[in-house]
Amino acid sequence: MPNRKHPSKETTDFILKHAKSSTAFLTLYSGFAYYRLDEAEYSVIIPYMEAPKVRVAASSPIISFHGHEFTAETELALAAESLIRFFEESKKLKKTCVLLPASKALASKMREKGYFAIQAGSEPWYSIKSMQDPRREILQKIHSAKHLFQKGAVAEAFIPKKLTAREHTELEALTHEWLESRKISPLKFLNRLEPWVQSEHKKYFRMIYNGRQMGYLAATPVAGRKAWYLVDLIRADHCPPGTTEFLIAEAMEQLKKEGAEEVTLGMAPLTPTLPDEFPFHPLAYRFMNYSFEKMNLFYNFKSLHAYKDKFKPTTWEPQYLIASTPSLRPTSLYGLSSVILPQGIWRTALGGFWKKIKAIQVEKTLNRMFSPNVILRRFPKSLAEMIIKAKFTLSINAINIMFFIVANDDKGNLLPRFANTYAYQWTRLVQNRFHFQSIDYFFLPSFLHFNHVHIIFNSTLLVVVVGYLEILVGSFFVGMTFTAGMLLSNLLTSIFFLPWIRLLAPTAFQLFSEELDVGASLGIFSCIAVFIYFLKCRRPVYIALALSIVVAAIYQNSVITLNHLIALVIGFGLANYFYPLSRCEALKAKVAREP
Amino acid sequence: MIAIIVSENEVFSKALSSMISGLGYHQALITHHVDEASFFFEKYNDQIKLIIFEVVEEGNSDLPLARLIIQKSELNFVPLIFVSNRSPKIPFLSFHSQDLSRIDRELMRPFTFQHLKQCIALAHERRSLLRNRLIYFGSQHSSGFFEAILVKNLPMHWQEVNVLDSLEGLQEYLAIHSFRVGGILIEPGSLSKKLIDYLAHYKKTTAGIQTPYLLLSTATHEVEPFRLFTDLYYDISNGPDEILSALSRRILYGWEIRDLLVEFKALIKIDPKGTEKRVQALLKKDGERWELRKCLAKMYEIKGDSARAIENYKRVLVSHPCDPATYLGLIELSSPEEKVNWIFQAKLFCPNHPQINGLRG
Structure with missing residues (x-):
């Protein structure tokens, strides 16, 4: 019998009136075929689905008695007999059969007759x-x-x-x-x-x-x-x-x-096996019990059982899988899986992985690291939106790359004429007495880079940190912070630290005042300071970063490296001015309302 | 007090809900669905004190919901704040111009808790301008108030004075216009006991809590029936201009000041200097707000500056002679001779207060 789109009215009425299995009604959905036996005293319907080489029955045989009632034992015997006849007929068509779910009584009966039966789960009845x-x-x-x-x-x-x-x-x-x-x-x-x-x-x-x-x-x-x-x-x-x-x-x-x-x-499915069942298939049950406990990645076996148990069922009736062979063959398992998982196990599993990835709420996950006293802009919904929102970052990056192409040689090293003319240097600044032309000294150095490593490092930081920050707070503020860091960090570093050098180590003053600086890192560090400002645990991060800069300066024996510290201060100052987060206003109010 | 947040963005809604809870709203209800919002409006009605909504782009489901809010007349008195992601320079894309006028403030992301507080205060202030009707109970001096509002065109928000003389008239008027009423002026001696009881009862309702009562007398015998529910006391000799200005400022800056008053006890422990600055800043907006004067007096008292504390406590009594805590503060700080006078005055104006009753003087 081929799978049908819809059952006939007669079949529908039959199933509605006589089914004792909870799954019987579901066989009235499309895709099921019906094996029918009509005898003088009774009729039987077994709904099933066709799969390659396998027939999967979806309900215990549904029996209708003509005239007088039979005892439960007789009914069980008839059910078993009908099932066997279904198996035999399927065998003629070179198909094995599987029935899921079946009651314990039917499974035991079939087992006695040499067929395979295994507990597949339990059903709660209230x-x-x-x-x-x-x-x-x-x-x-x-x-x-x-x-x-x-x-x-x-x-x-x-x-x-x-x-x-x-x-x-x-x-x-x-x-x-x-x-x-x-x-x-x-x-x-x-x-x-x-x-x-x-x-x-x-x-x-x-x-x-x-x-x-x-x-x-x-x-x-x-x-x-x-x-x-x-x-x-x-x-x-x-x-x-x-x-x-x-x-x-x-x-x-x-x-x-x-x-x-x-x-x-x-x-x-896969609920803990009944103790008297274990001896029949110890290995299989061990695996099934293990899956119930540990393999909930794709299906919530354990939580589903716990949920149904919450309502304190009157009984948990074990449900069985019965096969038309003495043992469960791979073809039977494959047929069963093809019916339950029409896309196949692997595609279903991969689909599950993909769903898990899609379910990761990026915005929610990332938002956890930010202070509860600030609400940032929402995360973009698409890549295109992300690009539009990070326009400043991407523009700066593009400019950096253009300058790199022009100002660096084939090996990626900064050409001497650019270094000598456009790199920031305190001595040159003083010599030019801050003339208009020296304005280049403030912003051009930011677009130059010493070598490949320098530009790759800065570009990465720019895109990851500054780009993300721009998405969160907007291009205007990020642009302002980046520009402030870029223009002021070197100058303020020289103004603040060099007098101390002159005082404490006058012989080193000449060396330090001639240090060159290029790179976008000053603007980047100002923006990093803003980013950290919005974090929950900002203080330790600031301290760690500041210490790292100081250690790097000492290690490299370079005063100009401290310009990164000044850049942090500039960023912090701007963030604090525009987005004051004064000692947790919300916490104060909460304290006020405590009894 | 309930705030409603309209947004599909769960992260935003939860963060905002948490911030709003820190501002004294008992509940922040989140919705992005028209039916749920309608349900909230019907169920909570006069308890809704703030609506914040977010419209991200045209065609978003928040937009029809936002329009529903704007069109519901019963929400006319609720401050409405729109949160946007847009840059300041890009004009509104999602609203028609008539919708814009209903929105009280726009809050641009990112924003901090302080920005939110400031925005809510300004939104409340804007909405308060709608509460521009006065009820006047009495007959002797009403003309002065009419003149102050209609003729002199003084810089305050009052538009209308309604002179009433009966309980039925009052009930009828309040049934229709309660949320437009910004204050009730009472001439003592003109009210029956039934009317006084009704005023006391009305004061406990949601609308009544927000409606200040001003008694046009500071005489002990006239103040007595009203002292438990009246907010301000001014002698008519102060003049309608001053009285109306005081009442106007009370309405317009009510939210901001209420917010401070609620947190005050905790704030003076956590950040006394910052709190004093805040109080001083609010006094610049409403210098005669007696609650603020009392806070300032308390702070001076804690600091040990008795002279300033006394000065401020005295200023409290100018517009609210029935505050027991003020008398207790004055009694504590004053010299023995002055103490006797203050005890006497306290017993006159706060006769049934247990602490004052227990004082000997």
């Missing part, structure tokens, strides 16, 4: 019939849900057809947001998210808080047990804690009022 007031009992257990209830959140049933267009759009946006937040790409088979399919047979509940829909769930019937499966549980990314729990509590309350006896949240 007996709402025995609860007096499901909503109150759950809210008592889960404080976040209770708190939400007390804050005025409302959970209610709704009918999709009666939603307004705005409400529907909001729910669709919610669903999309939820899917984007998942670790891996959407799964298929019984894990599909299709909340509006077969909606006439489902029940829906939503949670409204502060005038907005924060989450919703869809419940599917399990008529054979007078139960409902809360299959699709969707919440907004920014919903308050307790949203889904509150929704589940309300759903249980409403369903109980309508006569339901049980509710399930669906199978939690």
Whole structure:
């Protein structure tokens, strides 16, 4: 039987009326085929999906008895027999079969007959019939849900057809947001998210808080047990804690009022193995238990189990995988994975990695290092926006490169005529008596660089630090700071330090006053000072950087190296003037309000 | 007091929310959704005291939300601040010119906590200009006030004086115009007990808290029924000009001064010099604000400058003769002879205050 787009009405009615497995309803979605057996006293349907060389059954055999009822044991025997016949027929078509999920009773029966069965997980069942007031009992257990209830959140049933267009759009946006937040790409088979399919047979509940829909769930019937499966549980990314729990509590309350006896949240895969199961497949179970504990990178095995356990289920019913062979063959596993992961394991895993990378909120991560008393500009949303916002930095970089091409030789070394004419030197400045032409001495040196290493280092710092700063505070302020550092650092260094040199080491004065300086680092260091100013822990960073400069100056035996220190001071001064962060105003106010 | 932040940017919203909490707002609600914002406006209504929103680019969902805020008349009295990323030189792209006038201040990123505080103070000041109606209870001296506002055209923000003479009239007027009322002037002797009780009750409402009452008398027997809820006391001989100016400044600079007053006790411990500078700077804006004078007196008292402390405490009593803490300060600092006089005066103006009652003099 080929996979069909939609089941027939007869099949739909059959499954709706007789299914005892929670997953049976989901086989009414598109893509399932149905194996049917009609006998005099009963009929059986086994829904399944076709995969290459494998048929994957999605529910225990659904049995309808014609006339009188049979005992549970007889029903079990019939289910096993039907399953075997399904296996045999598939074998004729050279296909192996896998059934997931199956009950423990059916698995044991099939095991007796020589087929492979392994526990794949557990399903929590909640007996709402025995609860007096499901909503109150759950809210008592889960404080976040209770708190939400007390804050005025409302959970209610709704009918999709009666939603307004705005409400529907909001729910669709919610669903999309939820899917984007998942670790891996959407799964298929019984894990599909299709909340509006077969909606006439489902029940829906939503949670409204502060005038907005924060989450919703869809419940599917399990008529054979007078139960409902809360299959699709969707919440907004920014919903308050307790949203889904509150929704589940309300759903249980409403369903109980309508006569339901049980509710399930669906199978939690790879849950800890039952002790009596271990001897059957010790190695496999060991691996599965290890995966449950440690391998939650792509699927939240452990947290999913913990979440469902929060509601204190009446029972955890183990769920099994049954294969049509004595052992689980690679082809069966491959077929099963191709049905659940239509993109394949590797593409799904890679997709998961990519999602993780995309989920890194760059702005949020970077923002953590900044002081809470300043709000900087938002991080650009695209590369183009980043380039536009860092226009000053990129322009300066371009100018530096142009000058490097003109002023440096083939080996990358600064040509002597440029060094001798345009590099900053205190002696030359004094000799020219600060004439107009000497203005070049202030800004031209910043665009010259001694060698390759010098320009690469400065360009890197420029792009990484100054460019980022420009994105955060704007081109005008960065331009002003860079220019101030560039123009004033050398001059102030000479004015401040050289008199002391003359006083304390007069023989060295001549040497130090003839030191040359080129490079964009002065403007860069001024901007670095501004960047550090906005950090949470600015003081130690300033101290460390200042000490490094001093140590470098001593090591290189160079006074002019201290111009970087002056550049830091200039940057700090400008930042402090334009963006005063006086001893934590917010902290003062907070202290004032403490009792 | 609730502030609403409208932005899709989570990082920005949270950072701003944290800053705003440090400014005395009890709650900062974050939204970027039209329905949620509407819900907040309906639910919290008169508790909303500030809206800050961010519009990043045309077509962003914040824009229709921003327009909704601008069009809601019940929010006319709420300061509205727009946070932008733009450079100062680039003109507005997202708003039509009529929308612009509703925005009280623009705050450009990056900004610090101090910039935010300053911006909020200026926004409040701008919004306060709408509270330009006065209620006058009495009949004898109302003409002087009419003249001061309508004829003399003095530099203050009052536009209208409404003379009322009954409880029903007052209730009716306040029901419609409460947020336009910038002050209530009361001629003592003209009010029934029912009316006085109503005024006391109104003072406890959200609108009433922000509406200063000014009693046109400083006589003990006339002050008595009003002393627990009146903000200012001026003798009519001060003249309508001075009275109206004092009231006007009280409204316009109310937020900035309130902010200092709330933090004052902590600030004098953490940064006494800075606090004194702040108080002095605010006194330049509203020199007769008795609360500021009291703060200044307290600071001088701590510093040990009794003479200046006494001088400032006395100035407090000029516009608020019923403040027990001022009397206690004066009694503490004065000479024994003056102490007796202050105790006597304190018992006259603050008869039921337990500490004052316990004083012997």
